[in-house]
Amino acid sequence: MQKSIRKYWPLFVLPTMAAFLIGFIIPFCYGIFLSFCKFTTVTDWKWVGFQNYTKIFFVAGKLDTTSLHSLWYTTLFTVVTMAIINVAAFAIAMALTKGIRGTNFFRTCFFLPNLIGGIVLSYIWLMIFNSILSNYSMTIVSTQWTAFWGLVAVVCWQQIGYMMIIYVAGIQNVSADLIEAAKIDGANNRQLLTNIILPSLRPTITVCTFLTLTNGFKLFDQNLALTGGNPGKQSELLALNIYNTMYGKTGWQGVGQAKAVIFFILVAIISLIQNKVSRSGEVEQ
Amino acid sequence: MKKKTVTIVLTAAMAAAMLAGCGSSSSSDTAASTAATEAATTAATEAAAAETTEAAATDTTEAAATSDSMDPGTGKVYLLNFKPETDEAWQDLAQTYTDETGVDVQVLTAADGQYNTTLQSEMAKGSDAPTIFNLGSATDAQTWDDYTYDLKDSSLYNHLTDKSLAVEYNGKIAAVANCYECFGIIYNKTILDDYCTMDNAVVSSVDEINSFDTLKAVADDINSRIDEINEQFGTSLTEAFASAGLDDGSSWRFSGHLATLPLYYEFKDDGVDTTAGEPTIKGTYLDNYKAVWDMYVADSAADPKTLASGSYNAEEEFGLGEAVFYQNGDWEYSALTNPDNGYEVTADDLGMMPIYFGVDDANEGLCVGTENHWAVNSQASEEDIQSTLAFLDWVITSDEGRDAITNTMGLTAPFDTFTGDYASSNPFFQDANAMMADGKTSVAWSFNATPNVDDWRADVVSALTAYTDGSGTWDDVKTAFVDGWATQWKLKEEAAQ
Numbered sequence: 001m002q003k004s005i006r007k008y009w010p011l012f013v014l015p016t017m018a019a020f021l022i023g024f025i026i027p028f029c030y031g032i033f034l035s036f037c038k039f040t041t042v043t044d045w046k047w048v049g050f051q052n053y054t055k056i057f058f059v060a061g062k063l064d065t066t067s068l069h070s071l072w073y074t075t076l077f078t079v080v081t082m083a084i085i086n087v088a089a090f091a092i093a094m095a096l097t098k099g100i101r102g103t104n105f106f107r108t109c110f111f112l113p114n115l116i117g118g119i120v121l122s123y124i125w126l127m128i129f130n131s132i133l134s135n136y137s138m139t140i141v142s143t144q145w146t147a148f149w150g151l152v153a154v155v156c157w158q159q160i161g162y163m164m165i166i167y168v169a170g171i172q173n174v175s176a177d178l179i180e181a182a183k184i185d186g187a188n189n190r191q192l193l194t195n196i197i198l199p200s201l202r203p204t205i206t207v208c209t210f211l212t213l214t215n216g217f218k219l220f221d222q223n224l225a226l227t228g229g230n231p232g233k234q235s236e237l238l239a240l241n242i243y244n245t246m247y248g249k250t251g252w253q254g255v256g257q258a259k260a261v262i263f264f265i266l267v268a269i270i271s272l273i274q275n276k277v278s279r280s281g282e283v284e285q
Numbered sequence: 286m287k288k289k290t291v292t293i294v295l296t297a298a299m300a301a302a303m304l305a306g307c308g309s310s311s312s313s314d315t316a317a318s319t320a321a322t323e324a325a326t327t328a329a330t331e332a333a334a335a336e337t338t339e340a341a342a343t344d345t346t347e348a349a350a351t352s353d354s355m356d357p358g359t360g361k362v363y364l365l366n367f368k369p370e371t372d373e374a375w376q377d378l379a380q381t382y383t384d385e386t387g388v389d390v391q392v393l394t395a396a397d398g399q400y401n402t403t404l405q406s407e408m409a410k411g412s413d414a415p416t417i418f419n420l421g422s423a424t425d426a427q428t429w430d431d432y433t434y435d436l437k438d439s440s441l442y443n444h445l446t447d448k449s450l451a452v453e454y455n456g457k458i459a460a461v462a463n464c465y466e467c468f469g470i471i472y473n474k475t476i477l478d479d480y481c482t483m484d485n486a487v488v489s490s491v492d493e494i495n496s497f498d499t500l501k502a503v504a505d506d507i508n509s510r511i512d513e514i515n516e517q518f519g520t521s522l523t524e525a526f527a528s529a530g531l532d533d534g535s536s537w538r539f540s541g542h543l544a545t546l547p548l549y550y551e552f553k554d555d556g557v558d559t560t561a562g563e564p565t566i567k568g569t570y571l572d573n574y575k576a577v578w579d580m581y582v583a584d585s586a587a588d589p590k591t592l593a594s595g596s597y598n599a600e601e602e603f604g605l606g607e608a609v610f611y612q613n614g615d616w617e618y619s620a621l622t623n624p625d626n627g628y629e630v631t632a633d634d635l636g637m638m639p640i641y642f643g644v645d646d647a648n649e650g651l652c653v654g655t656e657n658h659w660a661v662n663s664q665a666s667e668e669d670i671q672s673t674l675a676f677l678d679w680v681i682t683s684d685e686g687r688d689a690i691t692n693t694m695g696l697t698a699p700f701d702t703f704t705g706d707y708a709s710s711n712p713f714f715q716d717a718n719a720m721m722a723d724g725k726t727s728v729a730w731s732f733n734a735t736p737n738v739d740d741w742r743a744d745v746v747s748a749l750t751a752y753t754d755g756s757g758t759w760d761d762v763k764t765a766f767v768d769g770w771a772t773q774w775k776l777k778e779e780a781a782q
Contacts, residue, residue, distance in 0.1 A: 040428060041409040059776065130594040139594035142754065228533050230593065232747035247402050248739040250428045251780025 035258040038251065052258035066233055067259065070241040077148065077237060078216030081155050085212045086205070089160045093167030107168065110161035118158070118221030125154045126226055140227060147227040147235035154222050159215065163208045170204030171197065206278040213274055217267050238263055355440065355679070357386040360416075360665075360672035365407055366394040367419035367657055374693040381685050388672050408432065408662075416665045416673040419460075421656040422733035423561055424777065426454035433459040434663035434670060440678040441659065444700040449560070449729075452658050460658035464696035467717040467727075468542050468614030469637045469651040470500075473630060476609050479518045480507060491636070497573070497643035501580050507609055508584040520606060526580070527608035528587035531750045532595030538612055539578065539749065540742040541732045544766075545652055546642045547574045548731035560654065562734025564774045568767040573643045575759055581612070582753055590754040604628030612640060615713035619695055637713045639720070639728070650720040651713075654730025655699075736773040744769045 005012075030042075035052055037045035056067050092110060096103050113121065129140045129150050140150045174197055182196050198205075220239040223229070229236035229244065236244065242263060246256030366375050372394035379390035393415070395403035400419065408414045420426050426433060435457035436442045442461050445451060450462035477491050480503075487502045494500050507514065508525040515522055529539060547570035552559045554569065582589050585608075587597050603611035604621050606629045611617075615637070622632050639649045661673055680686035681700045687707040690696050697709040721727060735741050748765040751757025 040431065041405055043409045043411060044431070126595065130591070130596050134588065134591050134594065134596065137588055137590035137754075139591050141593050141750075142590075143756075229743075230533070230747070231750060232744060234747075244739070247405075249737045249780070250424055250777055253405075 031257060032261055035254065035261045037257075038254050040251075040253065048254065052254040053262075055252075055255045056259055056262070066236070067241060069234065070236045070238050073144070073148070073235070074217060074219075074238045077151065077219070078213060080152055081159075081216050082209060082212040084152065084156050085159050085163055086208055088156065089163035089208065090167050092160065093164045093171055096164070097168055097171045107165070110164050112161065113158045114162045116158075119225045121158060122154055122222045122225035125150070125157075141230040141235070144231065144234035147230070150226055151219075151222060151235070151237075154226060155216075155219065158222075159212065163212065166204055166208055167201070170201045174200045202278065206275065209278060210271060210274060214267060214271055217263075217270070355675040356671075357388045357675045357679075358668060358672035359388075360668035360670070361389040361391070362417065362669070362673045362676045363391045363393070363413070363415045364417040365400075365404060365415035365419065366392055367400055368694075369394055369397050371694040371696075374689050377693075378680070378686060378689045382676060382679060386679075388676065390676060412666065414662060414665065416662050416669050417677065418660055418662065420452055420658045420660045422735075422738075423452055423454055424734075424736060424738065426452050426459040426660075427777070429660065430455055430459070432660070432662055432664055433457065434661040435459075436461055436661060439661075439674050441674070441681065441700075444681055444702055446699050446701050450655060450699050452660075460660035462655045462657060462699050463659050464657050464690070465653060465655040465699050466615050466697070467637070467651040467653045467713060468612070469639050471603065471611045471613055471617060471635065471637050471713070473603070473606065473609050473634050474636045475634045476514075476518070476520055476522065476606065477636075479520070480514060480609075483510075483514070483517065494638065495641070496646040497576065497641040500638075500641050501576075504580060504584040504610060522609065523607045524586035524602070525584040525609050527599035527602040527611040528585050528597035529578070529581040529592060529612075530587075530595065530597040530599060531592040531746055531753070532597075534595060535597070535599060536593075536746040536749075537742065539581075540745045541735075541738075542614070542652065543574065543577060543612065543640065544735075544745065545730055545732045546577075546640060546644075546728065547571055547766075548734065549652075549728050550642070550644050552731055552734075559729040559731050560733045562731065562736075564778075565771045566767055568763055570642070570644060571763055571766060575762075576643065577640065578749070578753075584610075592753055593750045601628075604630055606630060615697075615711050615717075618711050618713055632712055635712055637716045639725070645726075648724075648726050650725030650727040651717045652730060653717060653727040654733065656730075656733065736770065736777040741769050741773045 034042060034045060036047060036049055038048045038052075039045035057064060096107055096110075116124075126140060133139055133142075133146070138146060141147050178196055178200070179192065182192055187195065218239055219237050220243070223235070223237045223240045224243075227235040229240055233241070233244075238259075242256050242259045245252050245259055249255075362379075364375065364379070366372060372392070375392045375394070379392045382388065382390050393403075393407070404415070404418055408418075418429075418432075420429065420433070433454070436451070437458045439458075439461070442448075442451060442458055445461055450465060451458050452460040452462075472491075474491070480486055481489050481491065487506045488494055488499060494503055504525040507522075511522050511524070514520060530536065531539070547568065548562070548566070549559055550570045551566055551568075552562060555563060557563045582592075599608070599611055600613070600617065600620060602608045604626060618632075618635065620626060621628055621630055621635065637651060639646075639651055641649065659677065661670060661677075663670070665673070680690070681698065682702050687698075687703060690698050691703060691707045691709065695711065697703075697711065697714055698707075717727070732738075744765040745762065748757060748761040752759055752762050
């Protein structure tokens with residue numbers, strides 16, 4: 001048996017490999033290729049070299065700050081949501097593993113927002129925000145900061161429940177022996193949290209920070225539906241910026257493609273660093 | 286050994302099935318960012334696929350075809366439709382044509398606001414690409430220059446009554462208008478007539494409103510005497526002008542339609558083609574633009590600080606009789622009179638007047654033009670092109686085609702074949718035609734010349750929003766309008782090289 005697997009593994013891998021190749025590798029490579037071309041449709045291209053890449057930052061000979069703006073805006077957005085989501089999800093998970101009454105009911109409630117699609121969710125929140133803000137003669141798109149906090153609120157509301165479930169699973173896995181031993185040694189709740197639970201949760205934290213980090217950078221639906229990049233283009237996150245470059249301007253498809261490639265490299269690098277950093281502190285149980 | 290053989294055969298079969306499953310969709314999956322596009326088109330594609338019948342099944346006796354129509358040929362026709370609301374009518378029309386001639390006609394309608402994304406992914410399909418697609422303006426003609434077939438000798442162009450309604454680019458007739466539309470200020474005749482009978486009314490008849498100053502005086506007066514009017518006539522007015530929403534669903538009325546006027550008058554002064562535009566503009570008439578905009582905002586009940594919220598529905602305000610004036614176009618007719626919407630206005634209440642701009646009010650008519658042009662895909666096979674031209678000819682000359690366009694879709698077609706029963710019944714067009722007959726000059730749709738229209742408008746709307754809520758100045762609007770135009774024009778030119 002061992003022998004035949006060793007011999008025939010390519011055959012078993014073939015279906016998945018083929019799907020991966022067709023659905024991911026080929027479009028991905030083709031996408032990188034297109035970022036060096038000027039094209040109207042993807043089958044009709046002309047090689048232009050690095051021209052698309054320079055156009056990301058220099059437009060008509062002048063420095064164009066829209067891309068840079070959406071870069072730092074996205075970074076800030078990601079950092080803020082990552083912090084809020086993880087802290088809140090962890091706190092709720094702690095509360096819901098204490099065995100209080102109705103634990104399952106609350107867990108379901110917190111998880112529910114995740115089941116609604118981003119576009120629908122954002123349109124609902126748009127109505128809520130605007131009807132509240134109209135009392136103060138403002139709208140969600142009055143300034144880039146109202147848009148920012150609106151986005152943060154929606155995304156947190158949606159993702160806290162999901163991360164909470166992961167934390168709950170992690171907390172339940174913390175060895176009861178360890179906790180008991182610590183209690184016998186006289187550890188108080190605070191010491192229990194910082195010295196036992198948090199270190200044991202490192203793998204969970206790695207997963208959750210990774211998910212929130214990439215979700216933050218890749219956010220599109222909520223951005224499109226809630227603010228649409230308004231006012232001006234000031235609340236445009238990277239993904240929406242790429243989309244608008246691709247479809248909004250005549251002859252800019254290649255630049256959109258180039259932005260997408262840079263976007264990929266950026267997210268990949270940041271995720272790898274994050275993974276490395278948080279992995280290094282993990283302990284084997 | 287036997288077992289091994291069976292295993293291998295089974296695995297191979299599995300793998301083959303997998304590949305076959307992927308293969309059919311892989312061509313469109315290679316598109317760089319199809320996620321959004323796919324979602325938008327899937328539903329429409331399915332509908333279109335269901336409509337497509339087997340052309341082979343129909344017999345080839347074409348004696349039934351009318352004698353004076355063109356030879357339908359042996360190619361296939363694929364129309365990528367621009368107007369979502371006409372989808373059903375087009376599907377029916379395509380079916381009728383297929384039944385009559387045996388030519389396969391496929392119709393796909395892009396979701397609202399998704400036309401460009403859909404067109405880009407559909408055009409990548411090579412021999413299965415659309416043979417007829419929509420061009421909005423000369424800018425679109427530039428984008429799709431390699432794909433537009435010269436329609437100079439087509440029957441479509443020959444039947445066009447006003448040749449300026451065709452899009453000319455790079456020495457060819459790139460596209461031909463398939464309908465034309467008009468916009469201006471829609472007003473509620475009944476309420477306005479009632480107002481004219483009041484004591485101290487600014488005017489005694491609607492006809493006296495023939496300049497910006499009079500219009501403004503009337504609007505100001507109505508807005509300040511709302512309670513009085515409601516009491517006297519039992520109306521439910523809340524404002525003179527329906528809200529000027531600056532959200533994405535409404536801002537085009539100002540960054541596009543209202544912006545046409547300053548552009549049009551400037552292009553006219555400079556002696557350039559009013560729908561093709563020029564690389565730089567001076568903003569000569571922006572003060573007039575400001576005056577009109579200020580009137581819209583001041584004579585409306587909407588809070589100027591929350592115009593971008595998207596919580597206003599101008600159509601509803603006008604439909605329910607809460608507003609007297611509403612800047613929009615003839616397409617609003619069906620929505621305003623559709624009983625399902627529960628509006629109180631009836632067809633008899635509706636009238637349209639020019640957006641008086643204080644430049645040439647005595648001669649100004651409604652704004653007449655279109656964003657709907659048919660272009661034929663030059664990269665389709667010669668057979669398909671001939672069949673496509675024959676289909677379009679049939680649409681504008683046959684009884685079925687003309688009936689569908691005029692009565693089912695409610696469009697006003699600019700072809701000389703649309704006479705008698707096929708002339709438009711839309712009351713706004715009757716106003717437009719009356720004004721033309723009166724010798725007024727229709728304002729061309731100069732906004733069709735806007736370079737990188739989405740970007741330019743986004744900046745103008747942003748500045749306009751800031752100006753209106755008090756956080757910006759009018760100079761910012763001017764900058765976005767004038768400097769933005771030059772920048773985007775340059776970018777457009779650069780992209781064309």
